[in-house]
Amino acid sequence: xxxxxxxxxxxxxxxxxxxxxxxxxxxxxxxxxxxxxxxxxxxxxxxxxxxxxxxxxxxxxxxxxxxxxxxxxxxxxxxxxxxxxxxxxxxxxxxxxxxxxxxxxxxxxxxxxxxxxxxxxxxxxxxxxxxxxxxxxxxxxxxxxxxxxxxxxxxxxxxxxxxxxxxxxxxxxxxxxxxxxxxxxxxxxxxxxxxxxxxxxxxxxxxxxxxxxxxxxxxxxxxxxxxxxxxxxxxxxxxxxxxxxxxxxxxxxxxxxxxxxxxxxxxxxxxxxxxxxxxxxxxxxxxxxxxxxxxxxxxxxxxxxxxxxxxxxxxxxxxxxxxxxxxxxxxxxxxxxxxxxxxxxxxxxxxxxxxxxxxxxxxxxxxxxxxxxxxxx
Amino acid sequence: xxxxxxxxxxxxxxxxxxxxxxxxxxxxxxxxxxxxxxxxxxxxxxxxxxxxxxxxxxxxxxxxxxxxxxxxxxxxxxxxxxxxxxxxxxxxxxxxxxxxxxxxxxxxxxxxxxxxxxxxxxxxxxxxxxxxxxxxxxxxxxxxxxxxxxxxxxxxxxxxxxxxxxxxxxxxxxxxxxxxxxxxxxxxxxxxxxxxxxxxxxxxxxxxxxxxxxxxxxxxxxxxxxxxxxxxxxxxxxxxxxxxxxxxxxxxxxxxxxxxxxxxxxxxxxxxxxxxxxxxxxxxxxxxxxxxxxxxxxxxxxxxxxxxxxxxxxxxxxxxxxxxxxxxxxxxxxxxxxxxxxxxxxxxxxxxxxxxxxxxxxxxxxxxxxxxxxxxxxxxxxxxxxxxxxxxxxxxxxxxxxxxxxxxxxxxxxxxxxxxxxxxxxxxxxxxxxxxxxxxxxxxxxxxxxxxxxxxxxxxxxxxxxxxxxxxxxxxxxxxxxxxxxxxxxxxxxxxxxxxxxxxxxxxxxxxxxxxxxxxxxxxx
Numbered sequence: 001x002x003x004x005x006x007x008x009x010x011x012x013x014x015x016x017x018x019x020x021x022x023x024x025x026x027x028x029x030x031x032x033x034x035x036x037x038x039x040x041x042x043x044x045x046x047x048x049x050x051x052x053x054x055x056x057x058x059x060x061x062x063x064x065x066x067x068x069x070x071x072x073x074x075x076x077x078x079x080x081x082x083x084x085x086x087x088x089x090x091x092x093x094x095x096x097x098x099x100x101x102x103x104x105x106x107x108x109x110x111x112x113x114x115x116x117x118x119x120x121x122x123x124x125x126x127x128x129x130x131x132x133x134x135x136x137x138x139x140x141x142x143x144x145x146x147x148x149x150x151x152x153x154x155x156x157x158x159x160x161x162x163x164x165x166x167x168x169x170x171x172x173x174x175x176x177x178x179x180x181x182x183x184x185x186x187x188x189x190x191x192x193x194x195x196x197x198x199x200x201x202x203x204x205x206x207x208x209x210x211x212x213x214x215x216x217x218x219x220x221x222x223x224x225x226x227x228x229x230x231x232x233x234x235x236x237x238x239x240x241x242x243x244x245x246x247x248x249x250x251x252x253x254x255x256x257x258x259x260x261x262x263x264x265x266x267x268x269x270x271x272x273x274x275x276x277x278x279x280x281x282x283x284x285x286x287x288x289x290x291x292x293x294x295x296x297x298x299x300x301x302x303x304x305x306x307x308x309x310x311x312x313x314x315x316x317x318x319x320x321x322x323x324x325x326x327x328x329x330x331x332x333x334x335x336x337x338x339x340x341x342x343x344x345x346x347x348x349x350x351x352x353x354x355x356x357x358x359x360x361x362x363x364x365x366x367x368x369x370x371x372x373x374x375x376x377x
Numbered sequence: 378x379x380x381x382x383x384x385x386x387x388x389x390x391x392x393x394x395x396x397x398x399x400x401x402x403x404x405x406x407x408x409x410x411x412x413x414x415x416x417x418x419x420x421x422x423x424x425x426x427x428x429x430x431x432x433x434x435x436x437x438x439x440x441x442x443x444x445x446x447x448x449x450x451x452x453x454x455x456x457x458x459x460x461x462x463x464x465x466x467x468x469x470x471x472x473x474x475x476x477x478x479x480x481x482x483x484x485x486x487x488x489x490x491x492x493x494x495x496x497x498x499x500x501x502x503x504x505x506x507x508x509x510x511x512x513x514x515x516x517x518x519x520x521x522x523x524x525x526x527x528x529x530x531x532x533x534x535x536x537x538x539x540x541x542x543x544x545x546x547x548x549x550x551x552x553x554x555x556x557x558x559x560x561x562x563x564x565x566x567x568x569x570x571x572x573x574x575x576x577x578x579x580x581x582x583x584x585x586x587x588x589x590x591x592x593x594x595x596x597x598x599x600x601x602x603x604x605x606x607x608x609x610x611x612x613x614x615x616x617x618x619x620x621x622x623x624x625x626x627x628x629x630x631x632x633x634x635x636x637x638x639x640x641x642x643x644x645x646x647x648x649x650x651x652x653x654x655x656x657x658x659x660x661x662x663x664x665x666x667x668x669x670x671x672x673x674x675x676x677x678x679x680x681x682x683x684x685x686x687x688x689x690x691x692x693x694x695x696x697x698x699x700x701x702x703x704x705x706x707x708x709x710x711x712x713x714x715x716x717x718x719x720x721x722x723x724x725x726x727x728x729x730x731x732x733x734x735x736x737x738x739x740x741x742x743x744x745x746x747x748x749x750x751x752x753x754x755x756x757x758x759x760x761x762x763x764x765x766x767x768x769x770x771x772x773x774x775x776x777x778x779x780x781x782x783x784x785x786x787x788x789x790x791x792x793x794x795x796x797x798x799x800x801x802x803x804x805x806x807x808x809x810x811x812x813x814x815x816x817x818x819x820x821x822x823x824x825x826x827x828x829x830x831x832x833x834x835x836x837x838x839x840x841x842x843x844x845x846x847x848x849x850x851x852x853x854x855x856x857x858x859x860x861x862x863x864x865x866x867x868x869x870x871x872x873x874x875x876x877x878x879x880x881x882x883x884x885x886x887x888x889x890x891x892x893x894x895x896x897x898x899x900x901x902x
Contacts, residue, residue, distance in 0.1 A: 131562055139651050
């Protein structure tokens with residue numbers, strides 16, 4: 001049954017903290033527009049909870065002027081407008097926030113849970129910061145805070161949160177694994193691997209840590225050992241986790257397994273554009289003759305990649321939309337797939353590019369590494 | 378689109394449970410529009426001889442509620458495995474996981490709420506199915522608004538959910554009901570357990586509710602903590618639906634003892650949660666190995682089974698009434714009217730699992746014949762175990778197994794002992810001062826001996842794996858010579874003579890007299 005206010009009594013000061021005075025103007029002005037927007041969002045949130053609706057609305061509007069796609073601010077603004085009776089405006093905001101979150105990229109389905117989620121987690125970063133200031137000496141607020149930061153690429157701050165959690169319980173296995181993830185994101189692979197080794201020594205069936213150690217090992221140039229981890233992960237993942245199994249198989253370059261798993265995954269999750277793309281790529285690399293699938297005309301990045309592989313989108317159009325490092329790697333990988341059957345040299349060139357420039361956590365980087373290893377140097 | 382998961386038992390949890398539960402069941406069904414939608418009610422630990430809670434209030438439910446509701450019945454014997462570890466009679470985590478395991482796999486969402494909630498879509502034209510169908514994957518909560526007890530108790534019509542939702546739209550404005558109570562993360566709102574919508578896939582991935590939480594409270598917060606970690610965010614549906622709670626604190630519920638309330642450790646289950654997963658219960662959550670009975674309210678109901686059984690066994694009465702008497706001098710007369718008594722016997726057994734093995738020890742052959750017909754007619758598939766020691770039983774009765782008493786004792790899950798006169802004919806009047814014939818005496822002696830042995834040995838002769846005491850039903854044991862015999866060994870309530878039936882578990886009597894009685898019964902002295 002539902003909780004009563006016992007918890008509330010336990011950490012009463014939280015409500016007071018929400019009502020803390022908004023940060024002074026001077027703190028808003030430094031940093032990138034995104035950083036400024038985040039600070040304005042934080043202050044708007046505090047004012048909203050503190051009952052200063054007008055001040056909150058002003059801050060949130062300023063935040064959104066600097067960063068119109070800051071979905072957390074869009075959502076908070078919608079809640080504020082809703083509470084003020086501006087229901088129609090609010091409704092538009094709620095929907096826009098959900099659309100923005102849905103359009104955000106997320107990590108591979110085989111990775112640790114926190115990388116598989118979409119969002120900016122600005123609200124969570126602020127909220128858990130408040131909680132951890134008040135619920136001291138506990139693990140959850142630190143880990144949740146760290147996860148929100150790490151998911152946003154703020155690995156150094158995440159590391160600090162995880163270390164605070166480990167001060168509470170230095171042997172806490174999950175906190176050690178998360179610290180390893182933060183270290184890996186910071187490029188401190190040897191330290192990360194050492195932590196992952198310890199976690200896996202106590203629980204060899206921890207599939208998420210096997211994946212993480214594989215990535216760190218790959219980044220350290222230890223492809224064979226990375227493959228051992230991913231193979232172990234693949235062996236442990238249940239048959240029902242078809243998307244995760246497909247992703248690991250893709251990393252390993254086990255194309256026939258990847259093809260079969262993505263065939264199931266695309267049926268279970270028809271809205272995920274990666275599954276038909278990876279299925280087609282795996283099938284091609286396995287030497288199968290596959291009819292080009294119907295390519296959605298929704299302009300999504302995955303649709304462009306699929307269109308490229310199906311011969312409906314040109315290389316230049318694809319690269320034009322490859323506006324981030326990750327997208328560059330994804331595009332180059334598929335260009336390698338397209339060339340593999342007819343021109344291995346071109347495929348090798350693209351895949352080398354993926355390996356040299358892509359983030360080690362990307363499925364494409366692992367898959368390209370294994371493809372290159374098979375082609376020989 | 379979604380499965381609503383609720384739990385409870387046929388007891389009196391809090392003030393006017395029946396009304397608020399009926400209001401809630403009907404209102405939840407009212408906002409369903411997808412053919413796959415379902416309400417899963419786990420009826421946890423209701424005594425075997427009681428109907429489940431929804432069955433007990435079925436007449437107050439709408440046809441739609443009855444159609445979408447699946448009742449999953451967890452018997453006391455299943456709960457007994459936890460009985461020594463908890464003071465509670467209903468376990469939330471286990472109940473919700475049992476439902477999750479058995480939920481419709483076609484449904485994308487699982488909605489966790491309670492039997493006192495009404496959900497009001499803000500857009501009148503939308504159902505909750507529409508709402509959940511239109512939002513992205515996530516973990517959603519809504520704030521809970523309270524309804525003063527006077528309002529829901531006095532003004533709601535249980536069977537008019539649409540009208541009740543309309544009233545709430547009106548009251549929310551007139552009486553300022555809508556107050557959002559924010560909470561600290563990961564609990565987005567206060568009283569979060571009354572609306573937590575999660576993907577079914579996510580719930581399977583994180584291994585359901587934590588089944589080590591057996592002291593009550595905070596199960597919802599633990600789920601929120603783990604899903605907040607897993608999903609990264611806790612989203613709101615406050616723009617789509619308002620959730621109203623029928624306040625019921627006039628009388629404290631059994632799990633609310635004020636400051637003395639025992640509860641699960643907050644630190645362990647909320648603030649020191651470190652992972653969404655519970656690998657220790659990955660293969661066992663929701664009791665996948667246990668066959669859980671499923672009961673529907675729109676078909677094959679206990680009433681239908683009860684009447685089907687009796688229609689097979691007895692003909693309608695041809696007289697306006699029959700007569701019996703409590704006159705003192707009739708105390709020794711063991712005649713009784715079988716067609717009148719049989720419905721009360723069937724009433725004692727109809728709520729038991731259909732595969733129950735029932736030991737039937739009887740003196741009257743016509744009772745055995747009639748009961749066997751009724752047993753089959755009620756849809757029971759378990760055997761009727763009639764000890765070979767009972768003589769005069771017709772051969773070839775369907776579903777009857779004959780074997781020595783000692784062999785059958787360890788198979789029986791329920792007992793019926795009938796103390797009638799083997800020589801009574803169907804047409805003779807009852808309780809007119811008839812004597813006991815030698816044949817009657819012989820047969821009754823067997824029934825009495827087997828009854829005493831069964832009662833005395835109940836605790837050490839249970840079927841393998843059974844943890845709870847078996848129930849004894851005595852037929853023709855009120856206000857006659859077997860009244861004392863039966864109640865010396867069975868803890869039965871006082872029943873009206875007219876029913877002719879007493880029932881209960883074996884009596885626990887640790888006095889010297891009780892011990893002597895038990896010893897003598899065990900050895901049939």
